[in-house]
Amino acid sequence: MEQTQDSDLRIDHSPATLRQLAVERLRQAIIVGRFNGGDRLVERTLCEQLGVSRSVVREAIRYLEAEGLVETLARSGPVVARLDWPRARQIYDIRRLLEADAAAACARKPDDATKARLNAALRDLQAAFDAAAPQDLYAATTVFYEVIFRAAGHDIAWEIVQRLNSRISRLRALTLATTNRRVSGPAHMARIAAAICANDAEGAADAVRAHLGDAAEIARSLLEDAR
Amino acid sequence: MEQTQDSDLRIDHSPATLRQLAVERLRQAIIVGRFNGGDRLVERTLCEQLGVSRSVVREAIRYLEAEGLVETLARSGPVVARLDWPRARQIYDIRRLLEADAAAACARKPDDATKARLNAALRDLQAAFDAAAPQDLYAATTVFYEVIFRAAGHDIAWEIVQRLNSRISRLRALTLATTNRRVSGPAHMARIAAAICANDAEGAADAVRAHLGDAAEIARSLLEDAR
DNA sequence: TGTCGTATTATGGTATACCAACATACCGAC
DNA sequence: GTCGGTATGTTGGTATACCATAATACGACA
Structure with missing residues (x-):
């Protein structure tokens, strides 16, 4: 493409x-x-x-x-490398900081191309969700965030987040699957995208924080259960 | 020891x-x-x-x-790796997020040992400043932040910050030297330490942000002058 | 005189050979 | 039977040999 x-x-x-x-x-x-x-x-x-x-x-x-x-x-x-909850928790905390900041930055500078890409990513996300294709959902989620970070000009933060993500990849896969059941997975993302398109920096950051807070909570329960 | x-x-x-x-x-x-x-x-x-x-x-x-x-x-x-201002700027932004968060977390959980270590680091910092020993100042600054991150339990964030710091090391050295002339170098640190010791999370975060904002500004002028 | 081609060399990419150390298993002595 | 020692095999650490390629310099021809 x-x-x-x-x-x-x-x-x-x-x-x-x-x-x-x-x-x-x-x-x-x-x-x-x-x-x-x-x-x-x-x-x-x-x-x-x-x-x-x-x-x-x-x-x-x-x-x-x-x-x-x-x-x-x-x-x-x-x-x-092994992953225990204390470390996973730190990773979620860092992601929350970086992703909220990127979303806010992205929301501050309106850009039609970005909005289009964001909505395209959202469509893919929804499609993967409807098709119950976990692999695609994972990929689409990554693309969604990449659009945000790139648009914000936060290349380095994106590298860091990707690296962190690969460290919690299994958790992330499980979390995405679980999120589907609890609350509609793409609903969170849609809220983030909507806030960005409305140039609502604070709203975008809040939406990201809410999403990651949820994800972290699910991850915690998964990890503590596993133990 | x-x-x-x-x-x-x-x-x-x-x-x-x-x-x-x-x-x-x-x-x-x-x-x-x-x-x-x-x-x-x-x-x-x-x-x-x-x-x-x-x-x-x-x-x-x-x-x-x-x-x-x-x-x-x-x-x-x-x-x-080369460093231009757009990338350096991103690094300072990320440091601001992570360091402010760590300082706030540190300030939320009072711990006498930490306070003692913080003040010790501050003394070393002041000594290096008075002795005009840039190498020592650099090291003491690192120790100061390490105490904060460790106390906050932010090991992973500390790793990331260290890695980022090594990428802007030359800038950092120059910045520290310059800071000395403009505003008293350790004054910023003292403010951070004071807020932490007073369990003032917001104050600590603000102090860190102020410090890093200054540092980034100096770095920017250095980099753009160099170009 | 300028441009193209070729040869040489330097450099990174890849494969392999060798060594030291740790773990395991077996055997002998007490 | 248990403890200790020795021998062997597996593994990671280190060094080196070989190959492909790209840059550079030099020379020949137009």
Whole structure:
């Protein structure tokens, strides 16, 4: 989609290095839940699973380690980072700050293209919700927020939020599923979008906070039950 | 100091791997300004400078890349990340959110040990200021904030702030130096500490915001002048 | 004289070889 | 039977060798 917007004559040249692919694959594997918290990431096993050499695997692991998705135990190697409620709670708190701020900033500068993109994202969200397609719902939610952060010019905050999100990905998937049942999932998002389109910064921030407060509450109950 | 608090019979075993040392050295080199933004980080050169093999250097670079301190250009290798004002501004914005929130949280739960540590950090800060020792001032400021974040239980936010700080380290050093001349450097910190000790969450947050607003303003003028 | 092509070199990407340390299991002695 | 020691295998840490590519410089031809 939107092939024409920015892609001049540029030859793609796809410099996708093996390492980048490996990072992506591993990150996805962790996010999707193929590896669970605490699982050991044995290098040589990953080598044959990914079909690359140890150098590639190791550098990928270093990257994910800095991201917080993997932690390396002394003399025992990398494991998938565990997530307990105290840490998850901190992540939700930070998200609340950053996302509310981004939404407010976005609401302050009206921009028709942004509004259009926001509503498009909302439609996709609703469609995924109606189709009961969790994977799509997850993706659509991400797009929705990305529109907000980009429009606000908060690139760095968006990077941080994405990184945090991948750390709570499983929780997030569960939360999205649960939210569907309790309150209409996209209803929250619609409220956020409406406030932004109305240039209501405070309203947008409040809507985000409400949404995340709910999500955090669900996450808490999930995590504490699990324990 | 405080040998007895937690160090049972545990053998230290210093698992400091070469990689961790390399990361630390490189990060410091970048922070201190030994490498400037845009400088190429030629792997083989770093190898002989650090006295380690390429594997170590490369993994260290991957880590710093994920931290945002280094970026790897396609087919040209890693360079030290450049910092322009739009990005620096975002970093100051995020710091304002996180630090104000941490200070408020810290102020909400009174804790004598924290207050003592805060005042100790303040003394060090004042001492470094009086001695006109920029390096010490920088370190003392870091300690001051660390006390706040730890007391608030905001470990993850602290990690993020540290990472952001290393990306604007040169700015920060300049800013601290400049702040000294304009308004008394530690005066801001003292106001923050006072509000926390008085359990005044809003006051603490306001004080932090004021401080960072000032710092950002100085940083902006520095960056735009430089251009 | 300018432009195109080729050769050389430097650099990053990838793979692999080697080593040290930890864990485990087995065996012997008390 | 239990405790201790030794041997072996697995794993991560480190170093190095090899390859592909991109930049640069030099030379030839128009």
